[in-house]
Amino acid sequence: MAPSLLQRNYNKFFLFSILILAASLFSPSFLSRSITRLAQLKLHFYPSSTSSASVPAIQTLRTNSTRAFSNMAYEKELEIALLAVQRATLLTKSVYSSHSKGTLSKSDSSPVTIGDFGAQALIIASIKHAFPGDEVVGEEDADDLRKNEQERQLVWDLVQAAKLDDSTAEDKIGGPIKSVDAMLEALDSGRSNGGDKGRIWALDPIDGTKGFLRGGQYAVCLALMVDGVPTVGVIGCPNLPVDDKAPLDVSIGADADDKEGKGVLFSAVKGEGATSRPLSRGAIQQGSTITMKPLEDTTQATFCESVEAGHSSHGDNAAIASKLGITKPSVRMDSQAKYCSIARGAGDLYLRLPVSKSYEEKIWDHAAGVVLVQEAGGEVTDAWGKPLNFGIGRTLKENKGVVAAPKDVFPKVIEVVKEVLNAKA
Numbered sequence: 001m002a003p004s005l006l007q008r009n010y011n012k013f014f015l016f017s018i019l020i021l022a023a024s025l026f027s028p029s030f031l032s033r034s035i036t037r038l039a040q041l042k043l044h045f046y047p048s049s050t051s052s053a054s055v056p057a058i059q060t061l062r063t064n065s066t067r068a069f070s071n072m073a074y075e076k077e078l079e080i081a082l083l084a085v086q087r088a089t090l091l092t093k094s095v096y097s098s099h100s101k102g103t104l105s106k107s108d109s110s111p112v113t114i115g116d117f118g119a120q121a122l123i124i125a126s127i128k129h130a131f132p133g134d135e136v137v138g139e140e141d142a143d144d145l146r147k148n149e150q151e152r153q154l155v156w157d158l159v160q161a162a163k164l165d166d167s168t169a170e171d172k173i174g175g176p177i178k179s180v181d182a183m184l185e186a187l188d189s190g191r192s193n194g195g196d197k198g199r200i201w202a203l204d205p206i207d208g209t210k211g212f213l214r215g216g217q218y219a220v221c222l223a224l225m226v227d228g229v230p231t232v233g234v235i236g237c238p239n240l241p242v243d244d245k246a247p248l249d250v251s252i253g254a255d256a257d258d259k260e261g262k263g264v265l266f267s268a269v270k271g272e273g274a275t276s277r278p279l280s281r282g283a284i285q286q287g288s289t290i291t292m293k294p295l296e297d298t299t300q301a302t303f304c305e306s307v308e309a310g311h312s313s314h315g316d317n318a319a320i321a322s323k324l325g326i327t328k329p330s331v332r333m334d335s336q337a338k339y340c341s342i343a344r345g346a347g348d349l350y351l352r353l354p355v356s357k358s359y360e361e362k363i364w365d366h367a368a369g370v371v372l373v374q375e376a377g378g379e380v381t382d383a384w385g386k387p388l389n390f391g392i393g394r395t396l397k398e399n400k401g402v403v404a405a406p407k408d409v410f411p412k413v414i415e416v417v418k419e420v421l422n423a424k425a
């Protein structure tokens with residue numbers, strides 16, 4: 001009689017375990033990496049072994065895509081990342097509404113600074129609760145807060161107040177942070193140097209600080225990299241319209257105002273597609289699959305770029321657009337909301353041509369956006385068409401600039417980008 005699916009999976013699981021034990025005799029570090037992999041493999045083989053406590057979450061996360069959610073890889077990582085980002089965006093929204101926005105600076109105790117610290121502490125605490133062995137590359141650390149008592153108190157008040165309405169969801173990310181020391185410890189746990197081995201999260205607690213301060217677009221961005229490859233990405237955009245079909249016009253980057261009724265939570269898992277859902281204050285809402293817009297004719301494209309001319313060369317971006325025959329004005333907005341907007345087909349291209357020869361893009365500014373665009377049917381490389389290398393530290397030091405476009409037109413776009421760069425050389 002043919003072996004059942006369960007028996008075959010048991011055999012694979014058993015054989016894999018023996019091979020790992022044999023290899024570990026030669027390399028002990030191989031053992032710890034393999035145990036993590038084995039646990040993932042077991043979950044994958046035995047989706048029904050998921051604990052009953054997580055069943056309601058699976059139901060709330062089920063998307064309208066055709067893929068069965070119970071077979072999805074990185075299911076728990078996605079759920080934790082969604083909840084963590086959602087809770088942190090509640091904090092950023094509360095800073096936004098309760099503190100005067102003041103100057104466009106990132107000085108001590110400015111709203112964006114305390115928002116950054118609070119969101120990072122909350123997200124790292126969530127990750128460490130669910131995956132204590134994982135590393136995090138975060139933009140901030142606790143050095144300033146340890147020295148500045150007033151600032152520390154401001155952040156602590158925010159962190160305590162930011163709670164999901166749904167207690168089951170809140171419990172999954174560890175509930176409230178227990179003490180000021182635990183908050184500082186969480187903040188300091190974002191000091192990983194990155195690399196191409198194992199599981200490392202890349203976190204930008206408030207991406208687009210200028211957008212946050214001027215009431216434009218900003219985003220809370222979190223990605224899990226596995227062996228240096230962005231694999232799970234979640235981005236909370238409190239100022240984007242919920243409707244994926246809402247037209248993207250040039251006003252999107254300015255005076256968006258952080259009103260209730262707006263806000264989107266984007267997510268993607270490598271090989272599993274990309275999704276958007278409204279940001280909420282409680283459990284994760286049902287998502288819808290998002291895809292990039294088919295674009296046969298690049299002359300019809302809408303392209304996105306940074307608001308800040310110091311972050312991306314507006315001149316080079318315009319030259320590329322003109323060579324592609326694009327006539328629509330660029331849509332400028334801060335943060336990884338640009339990746340989100342093209343991933344859901346509201347825009348088409350994201351051009352980020354380097355301004356400075358020495359600037360190294362940070363991995364937390366791109367990891368989540370890259371997996372989102374890839375899973376929505378796009379391609380992302382640097383401005384020379386080189387794959388982005390997330391596995392060599394905290395920055396993309398081997399790359400210059402970023403270009404993202406739907407797969408079909410990507411070769412044409414990158415050819416034009418290179419023409420513009422070569423003409424300057």
Ligand SMILES: Nc1ncnc2c1ncn2[C@@H]1O[C@H](COP(=O)(O)O)[C@@H](O)[C@H]1OP(=O)(O)O
Pocket residue numbers: 207208209305306307308310311312333334335336355356359361365
């Ligand atoms: N010279 C630069 N070139 C490209 N990106 C930059 C540069 N300086 C800062 N950034 C980063 O650009 C990101 C925002 O991009 P955008 O303007 O497209 O929203 C920020 O995270 C910011 O990092 P930082 O937070 O360290 O200043």
Ligand SMILES: [Mg+2]
Pocket residue numbers: 204206207208364365
């Ligand atoms: Mg950033």
